[in-house]
Amino acid sequence: MLTYTIRRLILAIPTLLFISFIIFLIVKLSPSDPTAGLPLTIPPEVREQIRQSLGVNDPILIQYFKWLKLMLWDEPLHLLEGWTGLNVAPDGARIISYQTRSPVMELIMQRMPQTLWVVGTSYIVGILIALPLGIISAYKQYSIFDQVGTFVSMVGFSVPTFFTGVLFIVIFAVNLGWFPSVYNTTHVVTDWPSFVVQVKQIIMPVMVLGLYNASQISRYMRASMLDNLNQDYVRTARAKGLNEKVVVLVHVLRNSMIPVVTVIALNIPAVFGGAIITEQVFKVNGIGQLLIIAIQGGDVPVVQTVSFIFAVLIVLFNLLADVLYGVLDPRIRYD
């Protein structure tokens, strides 16, 4: 297993280099001008000088290698310095956002906590709802519980979050006035009342995303449980005189979790990516919103960097899912 993991990690390097090149090219080839967002009063010569200073007139390969070097070497060291306080960060250029003129990494680090809080919580809530829902639905297949559960998850899965988000705002924020419609990211939790405020403002985005996640995962859970409930080994477990709780929650569940854990692991990068749309709807200034604004403003470095970080996460969690698969299923050994 260890050799397999190491082999996969080594293999990830060329994969990520290739991805980084593609991302860089695609974003670069898009017809955007870093000075387009600047006031119209700025004369063309000045604009040209700005472009020169940003290095966008260099040959594309030169730009790529410069960016890659910053991305893979300078920026991680800056991050390390930020976390540990060690004085390891190199001097010199950083990846700078066209719009804000500040280092892209710092923008990402500012946005990350909001995304992790809102989207991460919704993912955990989604899993916590989905697992029991899927297990009970499968065990009591075609019961009222299953029918309602399957219907709700079908609706939750097919209705987009920008619709449920707005619907929730209309119902719970506008008509009932229970929760605020906007997520205030400057809010700091210091005591009990401020904690209540935080809970109130996080409920709606978490529910909207949680419903979507729960719908998806519960369908996997249910299908996987159904696959296993009819297996011969379940009959064997019952023939041993084990009670239903042990049969279902030990014998069947352990087998059913194998594909579900993989799906959960594969979807974790999406948590970091933030739910771009839901963040927009509830005005959560997380990673998703950063990306949207960067795209709209033609902020090429931000788009490239955020996309590349997503790519790294996706590759890593794919690897994690494969390793977990081997851990959970003794029939799969990679060595």
Place this chain on the structure above:
Amino acid sequence: MPDGATPFVLDVKDLKTVFRTRGGEVHAVNDVSFTLKPGELLGVVGESGSGKSVTMMSLIRLLPMPPAEIRGGSVMFEGQDLAHVPEETMRAIRGARIGMVFQDPMTSLNPVFTVGFQIMEPLRKHMGLSKSKAANRAVELMELVGINDARRRLGDYPHQFSGGMRQRVMIAIALACDPKVLIADEPTTALDVTIQAQILELIKDLRQKLGMAIVWITHDLGVIAGIADRVMVMYGGQVVEQAPVRELFANPQHPYTRMLLETVPHIRGERSEKLRVIQGQPPMMGKAPDSCPFRVRCPHAFDRCAEQNPPRFDVGPSHDAACFWDFKTGAPRHV
């Protein structure tokens, strides 16, 4: 023998099992009665769909209910009527007093748990053994069923065993708590012929050592001839003939039994001879039978067979057959 005790370890009377499906009811077991003496090996034969497995599954209540439903009859075992005891009591009997071995050893064991864990489960549940004691007993059991190097193999997973070895593990599980009755549902059908022979020898040997009674379900008449004390032939969810093994093979008294015996291919004899078959299919019992279920495929059928379901007539010493045709006289029975 004390007063009130029966000479039978298992005494089934008029057992009736019905499946309720969307397309109506299926009468899978129709008034089946049989007995099992201590240490006896009863062979149960019949083609697929004749109700042999369903009968045994319903007497230990291992059928999914619903759709299955035990509609009548009694199953006396150790002074209790298994058809009417609470589920809790039934669980204490399953795997402890009555062991089961199933057809397909490749799927009957749970793939994600070690063999040791699966053998220890009934020991810990029914006998309340500690982990280390259960492990010791598991090793004993594995040695008993002929698995070499048992202590080391305790931690192996089912996929690390061959088919025959897995069936030995299944037998070890079934025998873990020293049961009074072992129900073996086609335990050799899925195995190679050489492995089949080994398992048969093992069962014979274990019966000598442990003295449990065995119900052996099969459609292989050759296996039955070699191992059974008594044979019960089933058709259409009922017992059509029942006799000591030699008597049945020498002197079959039901047309179905006769035709079954004729279908057995011979090694000697004309090579050009075609395999004999019984034309037609076993019936789907949409309602409780009011006529002989074999009548449509029977060469001896006459008017009465369509009017009445034949009861089991005594045709010899501990030999009965459910047929109106008397093969001894070559004419309809006068009753």
